[in-house]
Amino acid sequence: MSKVLVIAELNGQQLNPSTAKCVACASQLSAAAIDVIILSDQCGEAASAAAAIAGVNRVLTAESTANKGSLAAVLAPQAVAVAADYDYVLGPSTTFGKDLMPRIAALLGVGQVSDIMTVESPRSFTRPVYAGNAILTVEVADSKKIIATVRTASWKEAPAGGNAAIESISPTAEIPTHTRFVELQSATSERPDLQSAKKVISGGRGVGSAENFDIVYKLADKIGAGVGASRAAVDAGYVANDMQVGQTGKIIAPDLYVAIGISGAIQHLTGIKDAGTIVAINKDPEAPIFEIADIGLVGDLFEIVPELEQKL
Amino acid sequence: MNKILVCIKRVVDYNVRIRVKPDATGVVTDGVKMSINPFDEIALEEALRLREAGKAAEVVVATIGSADCQQQLRTGLAMGADRAILIEADSETDPLGAARVFHALIEKENPELVILGKQAIDDDCNQTGQMLAAIWGRPQATFASKLELNESTARVTREVDAGLETIEVDLPAVITTDLRLNEPRYVKLPDIMKAKKKPLETIAIADLAGDTAAQVNATSWAPPPKREKGVLVDNVDALVAALKDKGLVA
Numbered sequence: 001m002s003k004v005l006v007i008a009e010l011n012g013q014q015l016n017p018s019t020a021k022c023v024a025c026a027s028q029l030s031a032a033a034i035d036v037i038i039l040s041d042q043c044g045e046a047a048s049a050a051a052a053i054a055g056v057n058r059v060l061t062a063e064s065t066a067n068k069g070s071l072a073a074v075l076a077p078q079a080v081a082v083a084a085d086y087d088y089v090l091g092p093s094t095t096f097g098k099d100l101m102p103r104i105a106a107l108l109g110v111g112q113v114s115d116i117m118t119v120e121s122p123r124s125f126t127r128p129v130y131a132g133n134a135i136l137t138v139e140v141a142d143s144k145k146i147i148a149t150v151r152t153a154s155w156k157e158a159p160a161g162g163n164a165a166i167e168s169i170s171p172t173a174e175i176p177t178h179t180r181f182v183e184l185q186s187a188t189s190e191r192p193d194l195q196s197a198k199k200v201i202s203g204g205r206g207v208g209s210a211e212n213f214d215i216v217y218k219l220a221d222k223i224g225a226g227v228g229a230s231r232a233a234v235d236a237g238y239v240a241n242d243m244q245v246g247q248t249g250k251i252i253a254p255d256l257y258v259a260i261g262i263s264g265a266i267q268h269l270t271g272i273k274d275a276g277t278i279v280a281i282n283k284d285p286e287a288p289i290f291e292i293a294d295i296g297l298v299g300d301l302f303e304i305v306p307e308l309e310q311k312l
Numbered sequence: 313m314n315k316i317l318v319c320i321k322r323v324v325d326y327n328v329r330i331r332v333k334p335d336a337t338g339v340v341t342d343g344v345k346m347s348i349n350p351f352d353e354i355a356l357e358e359a360l361r362l363r364e365a366g367k368a369a370e371v372v373v374a375t376i377g378s379a380d381c382q383q384q385l386r387t388g389l390a391m392g393a394d395r396a397i398l399i400e401a402d403s404e405t406d407p408l409g410a411a412r413v414f415h416a417l418i419e420k421e422n423p424e425l426v427i428l429g430k431q432a433i434d435d436d437c438n439q440t441g442q443m444l445a446a447i448w449g450r451p452q453a454t455f456a457s458k459l460e461l462n463e464s465t466a467r468v469t470r471e472v473d474a475g476l477e478t479i480e481v482d483l484p485a486v487i488t489t490d491l492r493l494n495e496p497r498y499v500k501l502p503d504i505m506k507a508k509k510k511p512l513e514t515i516a517i518a519d520l521a522g523d524t525a526a527q528v529n530a531t532s533w534a535p536p537p538k539r540e541k542g543v544l545v546d547n548v549d550a551l552v553a554a555l556k557d558k559g560l561v562a
Contacts, residue, residue, distance in 0.1 A: 011474070071479065072442065073451055095472040098438050099454050102407070106443035111408045111527035114437045124531070129435050133330035134339055137532045144527050178482040179451040182467065186475035195473065199560070223561055235492065241457070242475045247436070248491055250473065256560045267326070273536065277558055279551070294542040295554050307548045312561055 001032035002087035002122070007079055007104075008038045008050055009096045010070070015049035017196050018092030018150075020157035023053050025150045026090055027158060028119040033057040036164075037082055039075045041068040047166045054161040060169050069181025070096060076103040077173035083108060083145070093149035093251075094195070105147035113138055115151040127151070131247040132270040152195065153253035153274045187240050194243060197226030199256040200275075202245055204268075205232035206261020206282060206301055213238050215302070216260060219309040228252070230262045246271040261301050264289025281305065313461075313483070315370045316359040317423035318393065319414050319444075320352035322377055322384045323434040336532045348384045351429020353391075354489045357496040358459060359427055360392045367461050368425070370394045374417060376401050376410055382512060389507035390499040396510065401517040401524075407435075409524035411443035416520040418448060423484065425466070430455050430488040441488035451481035455490040 004026040009016040019036065026034045035058040036050040043061035050059045060082065066074050079100075083089050089104060091097035093115045105112040117135065118126045123146065124139045140146050194200060201220040203213055213233075220227045228245040229238065245252055247267040253274035260281045262268060269292055272278060280293035281301050290296045297304060324330065325345040332339055348356070359371045373388035374397040375381045385396035399413055418426065431438035445452035453459075453468035457476065460467040469478045471490045517524060545551050555561045 069479075072454075073445075076446065095455060095470075099442065099452070102439035102442035103446040103452065105439070106408060106411060106446035111406055112437070112439050112443075113528055114439060128536070130324070130330040130339060131433065131436065132536055134332050135534045135536055136530050137534070138528050139531050141527045141529065176449075176451075178485075179453075180480045182478040182480055184472075184474060184477045231491065240475065241471045241492065242473060247433070248431070256555070266329075273539070277555075277560060278539075278542070279555070290542070290544070292539055292542075294540070295551060296542055296544045297546075297548070297551050298544065304548055308551065311548055311552050312555075 002029065003085065004029055004031045004034045004088040004090060005083055005086040006034060006036045007089065007091040007097070007100065008036050008046060009092050009094060010038070010040050010046050013040070013042050013045045015046040016092070016094070017157055018094050018097070018152050019050060020053050021152045021155040022090045022092055022150045023055050023158040024155045025116055025119065026088070027055050029088060029122050031088065035060060037062065037079065039067050039070070039078055041065050051164040051166050052160050052162050054159045056162045056164040059164050059166045061166060062169050062171055066175050071179050071181055072100040072103045073176050073179040075100055076107055077175060078171040079104050080107045081171040081173045082169070086145070088146045088148070091149050093151050097149045101147055101149050108145055108147065110144045110147055111140070113140065113146065113148040116148050117151050117154040128270070131266050132273055133266065151251065153251045187242065191220060192224065192226040194226045194228050194245070195250055195252060198254050199223055199225035200228050200252060200254045201225045201258045201260065202228035202230065202262060203233055203238065203260050204230035204262030205236060207233060207238060210238045215305045215309070219305055222309050222312050225256070226254070230268050259289050259293070260305060262289055263287045264292065313368045313424035315372060315421060315423040316362060316368045316425045316427060317418065317421055318352070318356045318359045318371060318373045318388070319426065319428040319440070320356065320373055320375045320384060320388060321349040321432045322346050322375065322381045323349045323432055326350055326433055332533050332535045336534060338533055346380070346383070348387055349429050349432045351431060351433070351489050351491070353496045354491070354493050355427040355429050356388055356391055356393060357494045358489060361494065362461060372397065372421060372423070374399065374414070376405055376413055376517065378402065385512055386507050387499060389510040389512070390503040391497060392503070394510065396512040398512065398514045399517050399520060400514050404526070405524050406526040406528055407437050407439035408443055409526060410440050411447055412524055413517060413521045414444050415447045425484060426486045428486070428488055430490055441486050445486035448486065451485040452488070453479055453481050453485060454488040456487050457490050457492045459487060459493065
C-alpha cells in the first residue's frame with residue numbers, strides 16, 4: 001500500500017492554502033496514508049492547520065533555523081531523507097514548489113510530473129503543455145517513486161475535519177551553506193490574495209499607467225476582489241511582478257475574472273482558463289480576449305470601469 | 313571568470329497557434345516555425361552582457377537534440393556566443409535526462425556559471441535547471457529577474473509569488489531566467505555571417521551520459537476543454553445584470 005508525503009508551503013508561519021490542494025490531489029492516489037511535512041524555522045501554527053485537513057494521517061515537523069527563507073537547497077536534502085519511506089512526494093505548483101520539487105526528484109534520481117491537473121490512475125496524470133493549448137496524459141515508469149507538483153488552479157482545497165497526530169522529526173541530512181537568504185520584498189496588501197481570491201479584477205496595457213490602475217483597484221475594492229495584471233502591465237511598470245497572471249506568472253481559478261484593457265495573448269489566457277466566468281472590457285472588438293470571455297463589453301475602459309464601480 | 317555555459321532548447325515559436333494532431337500522438341510541428349526557447353534566449357543575452365562587462369571570458373551555448381538544432385545554435389553564435397555544442401540525440405530527452413547530459417558536459421567544460429531558461433515553452437516543465445544544480449551539488453537561483461556577479465558569489469533577485477526574493481549563492485552555480493531579466497538583442501546580418509566561422513562541435517549523447525531514458529512518458533495528447541461561447545453586452549447596465557444573474561455580485 002502506498003504512502004504520500006505532501007510538502008507544505010508556508011506564508012511566514014501560516015499554512016498556504018496550496019497545501020490543502022495537494023492533499024486533495026493526494027486523496028485520489030488510492031494511498032494508504034497521506035502525511036504532511038512542515039519544514040520551517042517555526043512549525044507550530046502551520047502544523048496545527050495541516051493536522052486539521054481532512055485526509056491527513058500525520059503531520060511531521062522539521063523545525064530548524066536553517067529552514068528560514070525556505071531555500072530549495074536547504075529543504076531538499078531533508079525532504080529526500082524523509083521521502084525514503086514514501087511512494088509519492090507532492091508539492092504545490094507555486095514558485096516555492098517549482099523551485100524545490102525538481103531538486104528533490106533529481107536527488108532521488110527520478111523524473112517529475114509538473115502541474116498535475118487530474119489523476120487518471122495512481123501512476124497516470126494529465127498536465128497542461130504549450131501554455132495549456134494541449135493536455136498531455138503522462139505515465140510514470142513502474143517502480144519509480146513519483147515526485148509531482150500539483151496545479152493549484154485545478155484542485156479544490158481538501159475540507160477541514162482532520163485530526164492528525166503531529167510528530168517532531170530531525171531528518172538526517174547534510175545541509176549545504178552555499179545558498180543564503182538575503183531578503184524578500186513583498187507588497188503588503190489588505191486585498192484578497194490573488195492566488196486564492198474568488199473574484200479578480202485584472203488590468204492590462206490598455207490601462208495605460210500606474211496612476212490609472214487606481215480605477216482597477218477601486219473596482220476591486222468595491223466588490224472585495226483581488227487584483228491581477230497582464231505581463232504587459234508588469235513590464236510597463238504599472239504594477240509589481242507578483243500581480244502577473246499567465247503562463248509564467250500565476251495560474252488562477254477565481255469564480256469571476258474581469259479583464260480590463262487586456263488583449264488576451266495566449267500566454268495570459270493560460271493563467272485564466274479555469275476561471276468560472278470571464279468578463280472582458282476592451283475597446284478593440286477584435287481582441288483575442290473576446291474569444292474566451294463569457295461576457296464581453298466593447299468600449300472605453302476609462303468610461304466603463306468607473307461606471308461599473310458605481311453601479312455595483 | 314573563465315566560462316559561462318548557456319543551455320538552450322529548440323521549441324515551437326511562441327507565436328505559433330498550437331494544434332494537436334488528430335491521432336493524439338503530439339502537436340503539429342511539420343512546417344512550423346522553430347526558435348530558441350524565449351527564456352533561454354534571455355539566458356544567453358545575460359551571459360553575453362556579463363562577458364561584455366568583462367566578467368567572463370567565454371560564452372558557450374549548448375543544446376540537446378537532432379541536427380536541426382544547429383539552426384538555433386547558429387542563432388546563438390550570431391547573438392555573440394563564442395562556441396556552440398550540439399549534443400546529438402535522436403529522441404527527446406526529458407528534464408532529468410537533459411540535466412544528466414548537461415552535467416556530463418559541465419564536467420568536461422568546467423564553467424563557473426550555468427544559465428538556462430526557467431522553463432521551456434513547449435513542455436512547461438520548469439525542472440531542468442533545478443535538477444542540474446542538484447546533480448552537480450551546486451546552488452540553484454531560479455526565476456532570476458536580476459543578477460549581480462561578484463568574485464566568487466552571485467546575488468540573484470528572484471520573482472516569486474510573494475514578490476521579489478534576493479538570495480546569495482556561491483559559485484559555481486545554476487541560474488534560471490525569468491522574463492524580466494533582460495531583453496535579448498536582435499541578430500544582425502553581419503553577425504549571422506560571422507557566426508558561420510565560429511566553432512560548432514557535435515557530440516553524440518551516448519558519449520556524454522548513460523542513463524537518459526525518460527521516466528515520465530507521454531501517452532496521449534488532447535486539445536484543451538473548450539469554453540462555451542460567450543456573449544457581448546451593449547452597456548454597463550447589461551453587464552451588471554448578467555453578473556447579478558450569475559450570482560457573482562450582490
